[in-house]
Amino acid sequence: MEKHVVVIYPHPDDEAFGASGTITKFREEGVPVTYLCGTLGEMGRNMGNPTFANRETLPEIRKKELIAACKVLDVDLRMLGYRDKTLEFESRDEVAEHLKSILLEIEPSLVITHYPDHAVHPDHNALGAAVIEAVSRMDEKTRPTVWAQAISRTYEEELGKPDVEMNILPFFKKKMATILAHQTQAQGVLGSMSQTTDDLEAIAKERLGTEFFYTWKF
Amino acid sequence: MEDIEIGKVQEQLTRFVNKEVYVHLETTNGAYASHFDDKAYNVGAFIRNAKVTYTHAKIVGIGNAYRVGLKLEIGWVYAEGLSKWELDEKGQLLMAGHDREGRLMVALQISETPFKY
Ligand SMILES: [Zn+2]
Numbered sequence: 001m002e003k004h005v006v007v008i009y010p011h012p013d014d015e016a017f018g019a020s021g022t023i024t025k026f027r028e029e030g031v032p033v034t035y036l037c038g039t040l041g042e043m044g045r046n047m048g049n050p051t052f053a054n055r056e057t058l059p060e061i062r063k064k065e066l067i068a069a070c071k072v073l074d075v076d077l078r079m080l081g082y083r084d085k086t087l088e089f090e091s092r093d094e095v096a097e098h099l100k101s102i103l104l105e106i107e108p109s110l111v112i113t114h115y116p117d118h119a120v121h122p123d124h125n126a127l128g129a130a131v132i133e134a135v136s137r138m139d140e141k142t143r144p145t146v147w148a149q150a151i152s153r154t155y156e157e158e159l160g161k162p163d164v165e166m167n168i169l170p171f172f173k174k175k176m177a178t179i180l181a182h183q184t185q186a187q188g189v190l191g192s193m194s195q196t197t198d199d200l201e202a203i204a205k206e207r208l209g210t211e212f213f214y215t216w217k218f
Numbered sequence: 219m220e221d222i223e224i225g226k227v228q229e230q231l232t233r234f235v236n237k238e239v240y241v242h243l244e245t246t247n248g249a250y251a252s253h254f255d256d257k258a259y260n261v262g263a264f265i266r267n268a269k270v271t272y273t274h275a276k277i278v279g280i281g282n283a284y285r286v287g288l289k290l291e292i293g294w295v296y297a298e299g300l301s302k303w304e305l306d307e308k309g310q311l312l313m314a315g316h317d318r319e320g321r322l323m324v325a326l327q328i329s330e331t332p333f334k335y
Contacts, residue, residue, distance in 0.1 A: 045322045051316055
């Protein structure tokens, strides 16, 4: 059994779309989970549909959504305080040291993050790379396992089949509730995944019913 | 945000003339444009808290597509595709344009105090 799982993604909602089924599985086993959320998604385009947020109110709204989502998932939350869209321009070294200090404190057995260069959004790629860098700087004997999530269209051709495959349909209700906690984002993100239906639950089930990860080889 | 009424917005733009103001200007089609459509391009730009003083400002357009130009001593600030506006509780003038799904495509915001960073 895992001792403690740390999930590291840059945006409020990445945990919902990407790993909320896996997180629920761990929580049901009694494993503590902490989400380190990089930014508040300050520069997001989705303002709700119909729009109810604007550029200036979005960060506070997304912060509340993030807190609500973490309550649904029953996980600890730490906000890292970076700014949306700017993570790739921060010093990789400083971000890695920042993450390393938190990991040394929590001492997780497993870390979940994005697969660098295969995670589409520049913030995903940059934070994922900083996580890999942080863990690689830790003592080989005590450092956590890393599961890296790829979401690019070509990842399977380029990386082969992911070795960790989580069928999360047993936890789907929680996953959907976590996604819907992100009120400004749920419809915009799920809607863009399908041209044929606007049944959000059906889209989520089809597109997000399995969560895949690659065990990182250091 | 409300639909732009040209007279009301013009009044607000004029309020800031010859004052030192902070501008947030952005346009984006999102970080996922070419992920969902391989013929699309990811394009975006933003500048937050540019400090400028404009000598003249005008909003022009009809229906749901307005343009705003701010004339600076040595240049211009320009935004196209604005359709909504709001004066928030801090007195910051927010203007934006969204697509059919409510996603922000363009924003121009003016404030006498810096926008939160
Ligand atoms: Zn994200």
